[in-house]
Amino acid sequence: MSDAKLAGAPDPSDFFRLDGKVAFVGGAGSVGPGWGNGKATAALLARRGAKVFCTDISADAVQETVDIIASEGGTAQAFVMDATSSDSVQTAVKTCVEAFGGIDITVNNVGGSVPGGVVEMAEDVWDRQVALNLNSAYLGCKYTIPHILQRGGGAIVNLSSIVAIRMGEGRVHSAYTATKSAVIALSRSIAIQHAAQGLRCNTVIPGLLHTPLVEARLVAQLGAADAEALIQKRAKQIPMKQAGTGWDVANAILYLVSKEAGHVTGTELIVDGGLAAAMPG
Numbered sequence: 447m448s449d450a451k452l453a454g455a456p457d458p459s460d461f462f463r464l465d466g467k468v469a470f471v472g473g474a475g476s477v478g479p480g481w482g483n484g485k486a487t488a489a490l491l492a493r494r495g496a497k498v499f500c501t502d503i504s505a506d507a508v509q510e511t512v513d514i515i516a517s518e519g520g521t522a523q524a525f526v527m528d529a530t531s532s533d534s535v536q537t538a539v540k541t542c543v544e545a546f547g548g549i550d551i552t553v554n555n556v557g558g559s560v561p562g563g564v565v566e567m568a569e570d571v572w573d574r575q576v577a578l579n580l581n582s583a584y585l586g587c588k589y590t591i592p593h594i595l596q597r598g599g600g601a602i603v604n605l606s607s608i609v610a611i612r613m614g615e616g617r618v619h620s621a622y623t624a625t626k627s628a629v630i631a632l633s634r635s636i637a638i639q640h641a642a643q644g645l646r647c648n649t650v651i652p653g654l655l656h657t658p659l660v661e662a663r664l665v666a667q668l669g670a671a672d673a674e675a676l677i678q679k680r681a682k683q684i685p686m687k688q689a690g691t692g693w694d695v696a697n698a699i700l701y702l703v704s705k706e707a708g709h710v711t712g713t714e715l716i717v718d719g720g721l722a723a724a725m726p727g
């Protein structure tokens with residue numbers, strides 16, 4: 447192809463590079479051995495050249511992520527943060543800016559589900575679900591957005607879940623569904639408010655994943671044998687016949703925070719092996 451035809455075309459060697467960018471990742475550890483969404487995302491953003499400020503409520507989990515990044519030659523710093531606490535998030539953001547000079551990318555990954563419909567769910571459980579799934583995203587956005595705007599724009603990704611858009615008939619998770627649905631609306635609201643300032647905000651909607659968090663939660667709730675049976679049953683429901691991984695989610699997040707997604711804001715990327723598009727049998 448002639449040079450004229452290639453003029454303005456992207457340089458493939460530069461695809462999905464994040465050199466010079468600072469990423470603030472909430473929930474960058476993993477609740478068990480292996481790769482959860484947050485740990486895989488932190489490692490992937492570092493592999494693409496970002497300096498990653500890794501936060502988590504678990505000191506051990508976040509240190510493990512940072513150690514992996516360092517062993518791969520990347521740059522990362524660990525910080526113990528409770529994503530549901532305003533003071534804690536503000537201190538983390540301040541420390542990140544002092545350490546790395548600013549923030550370009552925010553990933554709000556903290557979240558988790560408790561089963562139950564509204565009638566059987568205790569009010570304090572409901573409140574904790576709102577704090578964990580919605581307030582964590584609100585606080586992560588609230589305190590990083592001013593810094594992203596100071597850099598002339600950047601990108602935020604908030605984590606939702608397929609239960610926000612598809613209601614399972616079996617196990618009901620009313621608070622998780624409501625809060626993860628609100629996360630989508632929150633992302634859209636932020637996206638539109640700040641679109642003209644170069645700040646993009648999107649949501650990743652994972653489907654049924656096989657991550658350490660799922661394994662640990664299911665084993666705790668059901669016991670190892672029943673958990674394994676449910677894991678197999680979940681995989682069969684997925685049109686692609688296998689659960690996604692933390693890396694599938696991390697790849698989607700990398701796209702959304704990259705310059706290649708420069709015209710993408712206020713939307714959702716569903717990572718679910720076709721589940722949301724399928725009609726039961």
Ligand SMILES: NC(=O)c1ccc[n+]([C@@H]2O[C@H](COP(=O)([O-])OP(=O)(O)OC[C@H]3O[C@@H](n4cnc5c(N)ncnc54)[C@H](O)[C@@H]3O)[C@@H](O)[C@H]2O)c1
Pocket residue numbers: 472473474475476477478481482483484485501502503504507527528529530554555556557558559578605606607608651652653654655656657658659660692
């Ligand atoms: N795993 C799935 O199947 C699945 C499916 C849909 C959506 N999601 C969403 O993905 C995100 C998490 O992904 P994952 O399941 O791979 O987990 P993960 O392995 O990324 O672990 C989440 C991390 O968050 C940390 N954490 C928990 N509470 C915290 C708090 N208050 N403050 C700071 N850190 C805290 C944990 O210590 C853990 O390291 C959640 O938002 C979850 O709702 C997961």
